Amino acid sequence: MPAGSLHGRPPVRRDGAEGSLRTSLGGLTTRGRSFLAAGTASAVCAFVLGQADLLRVGLLLAALPLVCVLVLHRTRYRVSASRRLSPAQVPARSEAGVHLRIDNVSRIPSGLLMLQDRVPYVLGPRPRFVLDRLEPGGRREVSYRVRSELRGRYSLGPLQLRLTDPFGMCELIRSFSARDTLTVVPRVEPLPPVRLSGTAGGYGDRRQRALALAGDDDVIPRGYRHGDDLRRVHWRSTARHGELMVRREEQPQRVRCTVLLDTRRAAYTGSGPGSPFEWAVSGAASVGMHLLERGFSVRLLTDAGMPAGSPDGGGFDSDSAEVAAALLDALAVIEQSEAGGLAHAYDVMRGGAGGGAREGLLIAFLGALDPDEASLLARMRQRTHRALAFTAQNGGGEGSSQAALREAGWTVVPGGPGAELARLWQEAHEGLGEGLKR
Template identity: 70%
Template sequence: MTAEPERAVRQALGGLTTRGRSFLAAGLAAGICSYVLGQPDLLRVGLLLAGLPLVCVLALYRTRYRVASTRRLSPSRVPAMSEARVLLRVENVSRLPTGLLMLQDRVPYVLGPRPRFVLDRVEPGGHREVAYRVRSDLRGRYPLGPLQLQLADPFGMCELTRSFTTADTLTVVPRTEPLPGVRLAGEASGYGDSGYRALALAGADDVIPRGYRYGDDLRRVHWRSTAKYGELMVRREEQPHRARCTVLLDTRRAAFHGAGPDSSFEWAVTGAASVAVHMLERGYAVRLLTDSGSCVPGPDGATAFGGSGAESSETAGLLLDALAVVDHSEASGFSAAHEVLRGGNEGLVVAFLGELDEEQAAAVARMRQRTGGAVAFVLDGREDGAWATDPLRTLREAGWTALPVRTGDQLADLWRRADGSASPGGTGAGR
């Protein structure tokens, strides 16, 4: 990018250093003395002293708008507690060499101190590259830039600071934990990996025939239907039914206690990200649903599932980007999420829930009627260690596999406890 001339020459004069101001003052004083004393030689000295800083200001003012910079992030999406590398490239696109260049990139406080670099000299048409690393323990979207550039002339008469206009964004997504491959309690047959194995044995062709079209493979001709209808019929190619999984994340502010990367809400966000990525790897079409009814991907919460075939990586990116910026809601219940699930059988639902009262637990329990299987991880971040068992019992009686989550619990261990073979009837094991 190239900077635009936004400052006037008068503002450029404000960049005079102490040395430049001293030369200018000495030149003016020499000019006044030459007039008073009638010494023309002293006037020439005064013009030289006063003209040098002005020439430096003019040259620096013209040169500074011919410096270009680019920024490259590697990667632009990084998990929390991991580093990203930022590469800055500064290019001199003018015909004159630059003087001393001092660079400072603006970064949010959570990413670390502002990086500063000094470039001695950049020849005409030349460039310099510098790099630094950023790291954040908190998920979110963080702006990087704009880059600030301080220019100085070779004589040290003037220093001008300017900012480029372009900034980039670093997305810090929640960390994901590897999960073991288990069969979840209540998971219907034909879902996920088992569904694809069944299709591999039975074949992907649907026996419902259709009329022959020019270009169809003759090996797909269905001779029995051809004889029945008196015209050439071929087997219809149908896309196999894809298993669905909805990851429900409770974002109610009143349901969680504490703040920071070790809080219960951040545990729930990390768990939702881990389950979403895990189910995509198992071949599920996955969506993210919150208590407020917002759904990712797509605007249509009732039908928007992502992750078919080659779209799995794109869907994973959309889900992680959404979880990077998800925040607490002011909702008090789950009515909006229940409306989204009223469209019919939504497949498997994996919920990460905060503290529940009886009314909220009953609302979540009713969601089980619209699902093929339901697993709930219920968090309680209260410091007294007390646990409300009635909401867990309500969920289990409705058919949920409800597991309590306490401080220090590992998601992989809880995921194994949700194994349908380990907890018959889908009621979930308690501690």
């Protein structure tokens, strides 16, 4: 994902209902309204008392704010603005830079300009800037920083431009329509490198040896490349595609892992950045990114099924940084569900296995469990070669459920807020024995 993008904004101009005189009159400041009220009162008193001089003072007081409104209303500033986020995706508790550029695209200089960018309160106070006179064709750049403790997607904008007269009698606000989105993803904790050697299907480091033997071949035909053996031309695919296609004769061993994230609201206590649920989300992100770097094909699964934003099939290819960003994007917006159990996740796993095949590695981040959920997880274990569970509710009397998982073949590592995932990952490596070797 690029660090940021530059978006053009339509110029602010005086047109339509937004630029109507009634709207301009509504922009009178407290000072302007006070002058208008004082002038009106002076004029009435002058009429009642027959004081011509007082009448002149009243007319002057009332005319000044009205003239300012008319001048500001007739101002034909044309200003364009752009915003750049750097980066557009940032981990929680980290800062992102927002850069604003203002261009005067009219032929006349601008007056004093006041800018205010609208940002959600979780990102900090709304930034305000005052720009001096902007010459025709001139440009000004300002920047500010935002920071969020909470993951999520946050809309920045619209940028508001405030026009005011030199006397402070009137203030008009114009808004640019476009917005930008800042994605705050879960924090990813680096994990110690351990040898993730699975079974039967060639998992973990075995994949490198398989690729060395098989090259780039698999069962799907691909386009002809210079140097390919003509004996490998797949004529049926060539006729269908209208170009030379060659056979991929071997299937490289794929390393697969399912990361199961328990999002049931009833399974967690507390809320906020330091809650058990947020610890579990950060743990799922850390493990997912770690496995992607080690060549695994990672599938993210929750109690509600595949989260929004998952590619077809729920798998994240390990060969693309963009797909790793998609995994973080999916975890950035994941919320707690009202689901009552993990049955739907089990159905997805059972349907994805196909023909009785077993999944590779199953890593779960779990909240509080009752006996029924522990029994369901035991059945999930039967469909995998290795299963590892991190419990996010440290304490809370989970002994019976954890014991049931261990009896079913799970490696259970208690965790929760304050626990270092890197240390727990090392403990899990030791606990898996033959499944996780040094």
